[in-house]
Amino acid sequence: MAVFDVENLKVGYGKLEILHGVTFKVEKNELFVIVGPNGSGKSTLLKGLFGLATIMGGKILFNGEDVTKLPPHERSKKGLAYHPQLNNTFENLSVRENILLAGYFLDRDELERRLEKVLEFLPEIRGFMDRKVRTLSGGERQMVAFAMNMIKEPNTVMFDEPTAALSPKMADLIFDRIVKLKTEYGLTVVLVEQNAKKALELGDRAMLLVTGTVKFLGPADELLTHEDLASMYLGLRD
Amino acid sequence: MIDPNILLDALVYSNMLALLSLSLTLTIMTLKVANFAHGDLAIIGVYGAYTFIVIAGLATYLTMPLAFLFGGIYAVLCYLLIYSPLRRRGANFVMLMIASMAIDIATRALLQIYADLLKFNFKVYSRAFIFNDFTANILGVQVRGLVLVSSLSVIALLALLYILLMKTKFGVAMRAAIENPALAEVLGINVEKVYATSWFLAGGFAGIAGFFLPFRIPTSPDLGFIILLPIFAASILGGINSLSGAVVGGYIVGFSEILGTYLLSQPPINLSTAYRPAIPFTILIITLLLLPQGIASLWSRGD
Ligand SMILES: Nc1ncnc2c1ncn2[C@@H]1O[C@H](COP(=O)(O)OP(=O)(O)OP(=O)(O)O)[C@@H](O)[C@H]1O
Numbered sequence: 316m317a318v319f320d321v322e323n324l325k326v327g328y329g330k331l332e333i334l335h336g337v338t339f340k341v342e343k344n345e346l347f348v349i350v351g352p353n354g355s356g357k358s359t360l361l362k363g364l365f366g367l368a369t370i371m372g373g374k375i376l377f378n379g380e381d382v383t384k385l386p387p388h389e390r391s392k393k394g395l396a397y398h399p400q401l402n403n404t405f406e407n408l409s410v411r412e413n414i415l416l417a418g419y420f421l422d423r424d425e426l427e428r429r430l431e432k433v434l435e436f437l438p439e440i441r442g443f444m445d446r447k448v449r450t451l452s453g454g455e456r457q458m459v460a461f462a463m464n465m466i467k468e469p470n471t472v473m474f475d476e477p478t479a480a481l482s483p484k485m486a487d488l489i490f491d492r493i494v495k496l497k498t499e500y501g502l503t504v505v506l507v508e509q510n511a512k513k514a515l516e517l518g519d520r521a522m523l524l525v526t527g528t529v530k531f532l533g534p535a536d537e538l539l540t541h542e543d544l545a546s547m548y549l550g551l552r553d
Numbered sequence: 554m555i556d557p558n559i560l561l562d563a564l565v566y567s568n569m570l571a572l573l574s575l576s577l578t579l580t581i582m583t584l585k586v587a588n589f590a591h592g593d594l595a596i597i598g599v600y601g602a603y604t605f606i607v608i609a610g611l612a613t614y615l616t617m618p619l620a621f622l623f624g625g626i627y628a629v630l631c632y633l634l635i636y637s638p639l640r641r642r643g644a645n646f647v648m649l650m651i652a653s654m655a656i657d658i659a660t661r662a663l664l665q666i667y668a669d670l671l672k673f674n675f676k677v678y679s680r681a682f683i684f685n686d687f688t689a690n691i692l693g694v695q696v697r698g699l700v701l702v703s704s705l706s707v708i709a710l711l712a713l714l715y716i717l718l719m720k721t722k723f724g725v726a727m728r729a730a731i732e733n734p735a736l737a738e739v740l741g742i743n744v745e746k747v748y749a750t751s752w753f754l755a756g757g758f759a760g761i762a763g764f765f766l767p768f769r770i771p772t773s774p775d776l777g778f779i780i781l782l783p784i785f786a787a788s789i790l791g792g793i794n795s796l797s798g799a800v801v802g803g804y805i806v807g808f809s810e811i812l813g814t815y816l817l818s819q820p821p822i823n824l825s826t827a828y829r830p831a832i833p834f835t836i837l838i839i840t841l842l843l844l845p846q847g848i849a850s851l852w853s854r855g856d
């Protein structure tokens with residue numbers, strides 16, 4: 316059974332339709348990459364999958380269950396996590412408080428146990444646990460948002476441009492952990508990335524979105540080396 | 554040398570103002586509304602307490618928790634029945650502000666009706682009433698009870714609010730929901746419940762402040778509107794979005810208003826006290842010219 320089985324999905328804001336019928340599947344334990352030009356609707360798709368944008372048509376099955384009409388926190392309970400492109404942490408709270416909030420419904424012992432695991436996975440965070448997020452660098456903030464999702468022990472994580480505006484070194488570190496989610500923890504990952512080359516190299520399968528429609532769906536390396544699409548939409552060429 | 558009684562009166566007035574500007578700021582931070590009915594919450598609180606004093610014969614200071622309760626409940630009702638539904642339907646800042654003006658007018662009308670009911674049914678003063686105070690003898694100095702009670706109340710309430718916000722899980726959720734309600738919602742936090750709680754606390758704090766009013770001045774249904782301007786001045790002075798700023802703003806406005814009026818009315822100036830309301834605003838304007846982000850920017854910059 317596919318983790319996501321999305322059929323003719325139409326998503327928008329209010330009355331404005333942005334995605335005009337998108338159909339794809341994400342298989343269990345794969346790294347599914349979504350690329351496309353700015354404004355093509357990548358973030359909107361993730362918001363739709365998480366229940367944060369208006370669904371105007373179509374259907375979303377998550378692990379075989381119809382979640383099309385469920386609010387975000389219900390989807391979250393089913394093991395889906397979402398790492399937003401912007402505003403993904405509370406600036407005025409400390410890192411510890413941010414993580415505590417993400418585990419709001421856990422009891423103290425369980426939270427401690429999970430926090431230990433998360434800190435093993437993202438040990439860098441130990442160095443700034445008690446600082447306010449607004450004093451952190453972009454990469455450190457992404458790690459905090461990452462940790463906030465991991466505390467929920469999800470089975471599927473959707474990342475929206477987690478490496479945007481990061482140094483290449485920091486971006487590599489984030490990519491490294493994302494790949495680990497898949498290889499070491501057996502999670503399913505949906506990754507929206509501006510850095511198409513890197514993401515397609517790491518990904519299993521990929522989807523190219525252009526102005527709200529699917530232009531390509533298939534193996535990631537096929538898109539990476541695709542003669543027209545790669546250069547036309549992703550600024551890639553050999 | 555300033556008469557110590559004037560200083561103590563300034564302290565009492567500032568205690569009251571600090572509670573009111575703090576609670577106003579709390580509502581502004583949650584709902585982003587300039588609540589013109591905030592002063593009325595104080596009056597709701599004091600009328601609730603007064604009712605139990607004159608009808609049930611309770612000792613004055615024993616009714617203080619009732620003032621908290623009445624103010625708090627009325628604030629929650631305003632939030633749940635009016636502000637929150639308006640907000641969900643996409644009302645903007647101006648619409649919410651106009652709604653709050655309507656609530657202010659309606660609340661004062663309700664209080665007028667209530668005052669009439671009290672008067673006709675129980676034959677008690679229901680307008681321009683005052684509370685009698687006790688005096689305490691501290692190391693040979695006679696001090697009004699209100700000086701002690703209002704100061705201790707402010708200290709206790711601020712400590713409780715601090716512990717709630719900084720040391721409890723619910724407080725972290727409150728700060729989170731204030732900063733980024735959308736993200737808090739994504740994390741599964743019931744933002745509506747958090748906001749309603751904030752409004753209850755804000756109404757309660759205002760109710761306590763209202764309870765102190767009749768010790769200083771005769772209290773009537775319209776007083777909530779009259780005290781609104783210094784409350785806003787204190788909150789804006791504090792930077793609008795800072796609880797600590799609002800408290801400090803309350804003391805600056807309170808002390809400058811009382812001491813300023815007093816000094817200007819003394820020889821050789823002999824100015825009429827009618828200028829009293831101008832003082833907090835002069836201070837407000839000067840502060841904002843020097844510190845456009847309010848005084849809280851002095852201690853909460855970057856960090
Ligand atoms: N909240 C919103 N309300 C209305 N329109 C929106 C909203 N968010 C995004 N849009 C519009 O939807 C379209 C797709 O935006 P989206 O953020 O999904 O693009 P994207 O592919 O993620 O782009 P980027 O690579 O720049 O992040 C854009 O035209 C954008 O203007």
Ligand SMILES: [Mg+2]
Nearest residue numbers: 357358359400
């Ligand atoms: Mg985007």
